[in-house]
Amino acid sequence: MSVSDLSGLNAERATPGARVREVHDSFHGDLLEVSMGPHHPSTHGVFRMIVTLDGETIVKLKPVFGYLHRNHEKLGETVTYLGSMPYTDRLDYLSSMTNNWAYALAVEKLAGQAVPERAEYVRVILAELTRLLNHTCLAGFLMQDCGCSGTPLMYAFREREYILDLFESLSGSRMMCNYQRFGGCRVDPSADWLAGAQKLTDRYGTFLDEFETLLTGNEIIMARTQGVGKLSPELAISAGVTGPMLRATGVNYDLRKVDAYGVYPRFDFRVPLGDHGDVYDRYMIRVLEMRESIKILQQALAGLPAGPIMDPKAKLRSFRPKAGEAYGRIEGPKGEIGFYLLSDGSPNPYRYRIRPPSFINLTVLEDMCLGHTVADAVIILGSVDIVLGEVDR
Amino acid sequence: MFKRDPEDCPLSQEVTPPPPSVTETERDELRRQGILLTSLQELYTWGNSHSVWPLNFGLACCAIEMIAASMAKFDIARFGSEVFRPSPRQADLLIVSGTVTKKMAPQVIRLWNQMPEPKYCIAMGACAISGGPFKQGYNVLKGIDRFIPVDIYIPGCPPRPEALLHGLVQLQKKIQGFKLTGPDAPRHLRDDQPCNCPVPEFGEHDLEPPANPAVWTAPPAIVRKD
Numbered sequence: 001m002s003v004s005d006l007s008g009l010n011a012e013r014a015t016p017g018a019r020v021r022e023v024h025d026s027f028h029g030d031l032l033e034v035s036m037g038p039h040h041p042s043t044h045g046v047f048r049m050i051v052t053l054d055g056e057t058i059v060k061l062k063p064v065f066g067y068l069h070r071n072h073e074k075l076g077e078t079v080t081y082l083g084s085m086p087y088t089d090r091l092d093y094l095s096s097m098t099n100n101w102a103y104a105l106a107v108e109k110l111a112g113q114a115v116p117e118r119a120e121y122v123r124v125i126l127a128e129l130t131r132l133l134n135h136t137c138l139a140g141f142l143m144q145d146c147g148c149s150g151t152p153l154m155y156a157f158r159e160r161e162y163i164l165d166l167f168e169s170l171s172g173s174r175m176m177c178n179y180q181r182f183g184g185c186r187v188d189p190s191a192d193w194l195a196g197a198q199k200l201t202d203r204y205g206t207f208l209d210e211f212e213t214l215l216t217g218n219e220i221i222m223a224r225t226q227g228v229g230k231l232s233p234e235l236a237i238s239a240g241v242t243g244p245m246l247r248a249t250g251v252n253y254d255l256r257k258v259d260a261y262g263v264y265p266r267f268d269f270r271v272p273l274g275d276h277g278d279v280y281d282r283y284m285i286r287v288l289e290m291r292e293s294i295k296i297l298q299q300a301l302a303g304l305p306a307g308p309i310m311d312p313k314a315k316l317r318s319f320r321p322k323a324g325e326a327y328g329r330i331e332g333p334k335g336e337i338g339f340y341l342l343s344d345g346s347p348n349p350y351r352y353r354i355r356p357p358s359f360i361n362l363t364v365l366e367d368m369c370l371g372h373t374v375a376d377a378v379i380i381l382g383s384v385d386i387v388l389g390e391v392d393r
Numbered sequence: 394m395f396k397r398d399p400e401d402c403p404l405s406q407e408v409t410p411p412p413p414s415v416t417e418t419e420r421d422e423l424r425r426q427g428i429l430l431t432s433l434q435e436l437y438t439w440g441n442s443h444s445v446w447p448l449n450f451g452l453a454c455c456a457i458e459m460i461a462a463s464m465a466k467f468d469i470a471r472f473g474s475e476v477f478r479p480s481p482r483q484a485d486l487l488i489v490s491g492t493v494t495k496k497m498a499p500q501v502i503r504l505w506n507q508m509p510e511p512k513y514c515i516a517m518g519a520c521a522i523s524g525g526p527f528k529q530g531y532n533v534l535k536g537i538d539r540f541i542p543v544d545i546y547i548p549g550c551p552p553r554p555e556a557l558l559h560g561l562v563q564l565q566k567k568i569q570g571f572k573l574t575g576p577d578a579p580r581h582l583r584d585d586q587p588c589n590c591p592v593p594e595f596g597e598h599d600l601e602p603p604a605n606p607a608v609w610t611a612p613p614a615i616v617r618k619d
């Protein structure tokens with residue numbers, strides 16, 4: 001049987017799941033379309049990509065969204081301003097504190113609400129703890145995707161529990177903290193809590209050393225991740241990519257420096273930048289950012305002023321801002337998380353729009369994956385750091 | 394031996410178990426002497442209940458707590474369920490961990506149908522039970538129990554890992570109470586109960602059918618007397 005006969009046989013066998021599209025030539029064979037997801041252990045939730053393969057090489061990748069579309073923005077228009085706060089926890093459910101802060105910042109801008117200094121410091125402490133939590137978990141999940149099954153993720157989740165214990169003792173909930181309010185924070189952290197945060201900050205560097213000894217210089221991981229999923233700075237900027245993904249390409253853009261929101265200008269920290277924009281750089285950027293977060297935490301815990309945690313004039317119930325619009329954004333662990341609010345003077349926002357960092361970072365997925373194998377696409381997706389609650393909203 | 398003719402033994406007929414020939418104290422005494430007395434039913438449910446392999450399937454926020462339950466601090470391996478299988482063909486337990494949207498519901502039910510019997514389902518979190526905080530949304534399913542039979546409900550948003558472990562222990566107790574024969578036999582040992590659920594399609598306005606009448610009926614409407 002000749003080769004041309006075989007390709008005819010393949011065309012007959014075509015099924016909807018794996019369709020044979022076109023015949024290139026007798027040597028290269030046919031393109032294969034494979035649907036990965038929505039149930040796939042590597043896709044970090046219910047994300048689906050339809051990849052077209054030439055052999056094992058990806059020639060086309062089409063993402064399919066919407067499997068976790070929970071009507072977040074529509075619900076935001078039907079509840080009060082304060083009522084949206086618990087929903088923001090469930091956007092990026094690994095880092096609820098930064099979501100809370102971004103939303104509180106947008107409402108404070110809308111209402112012209114001042115925030116006491118102590119609350120600003122507490123917000124910085126919580127945001128940096130969230131960054132530690134998110135980046136640690138991301139590194140664990142990325143290594144899981146690389147095939148180091150179990151161990152790095154176990155280490156990451158062990159540290160996550162220590163941070164979640166702090167969150168729980170402060171806000172009452174492990175993951176869905178619902179802690180920030182317009183004009184401050186909900187409860188004042190006690191001296192015990194601050195001592196616990198200080199203890200965690202002091203020993204987190206030791207954990208990072210241990211983690212890096214395992215992973216950073218590991219030859220297998222370097223071979224697996226270096227040069228994979230390269231992203232050029234030009235494409236990253238034009239696609240609106242933010243956060244560690246953008247900085248891994250070498251673009252110096254960190255909202256903590258650019259916007260200088262909160263009390264960040266008072267702290268001495270550096271913004272780590274990458275050279276190559278590949279998966280390894282994205283991993284390294286996160287590790288280096290964690291080191292800088294520890295520096296910020298040390299300074300914020302040392303300089304935490306006394307005073308009220310809430311602005312006494314702040315209104316939470318029957319809160320009606322004047323008609324107008326506001327956009328509040330902060331540097332979340334995944335990138336620029338922003339909330340756009342349009343008020344018509346009623347207790348509910350007229351329009352409530354979220355700028356989700358992981359959704360916009362995901363738009364360059366195809367450009368990064370072309371020419372790589374399916375196994376590489378899995379770790380490229382892992383290095384983007386998506387959370388589907390935020391992608392689909 | 395588990396198959397039987399439904400006409401031969403109708404479900405309405407009550408099967409009274411014979412009185413136990415050996416009491417619990419006698420059995421404990423024998424166990425201390427190194428003699429294990431058991432019945433096939435006890436052996437079967439004991440083995441079943443302590444090796445429940447969950448499907449490695451996360452939907453939303455609760456999935457993170459499900460992963461946390463399998464990690465070092467909570468360690469679901471103590472209960473024999475650490476083997477998260479990526480393929481539904483190898484899994485016994487579907488943990489619906491998170492919001493089920495109308496786009497995702499057909500896939501969840503398809504996964505359920507692909508799992509071999511005996512299979513169990515845990516609805517983890519408020520969203521899987523009833524839609525939770527997103528119940529008012531136009532795209533959110535108001536409870537996965539409208540389509541597939543749910544064994545254990547775990548409330549919380551999200552439930553703590555301890556709550557998941559507690560739910561798993563409750564499921565183990567439920568499995569240990571199974572009878573191999575008679576009207577109390579579980580679904581997979583009965584001929585008259587289907588293993589698969591119909592997969593809904595996304596129709597013009599909503600999922601069609603909007604519920605599976607075999608497992609869910611709408612609660613009666615509250616009518617005021619006056």
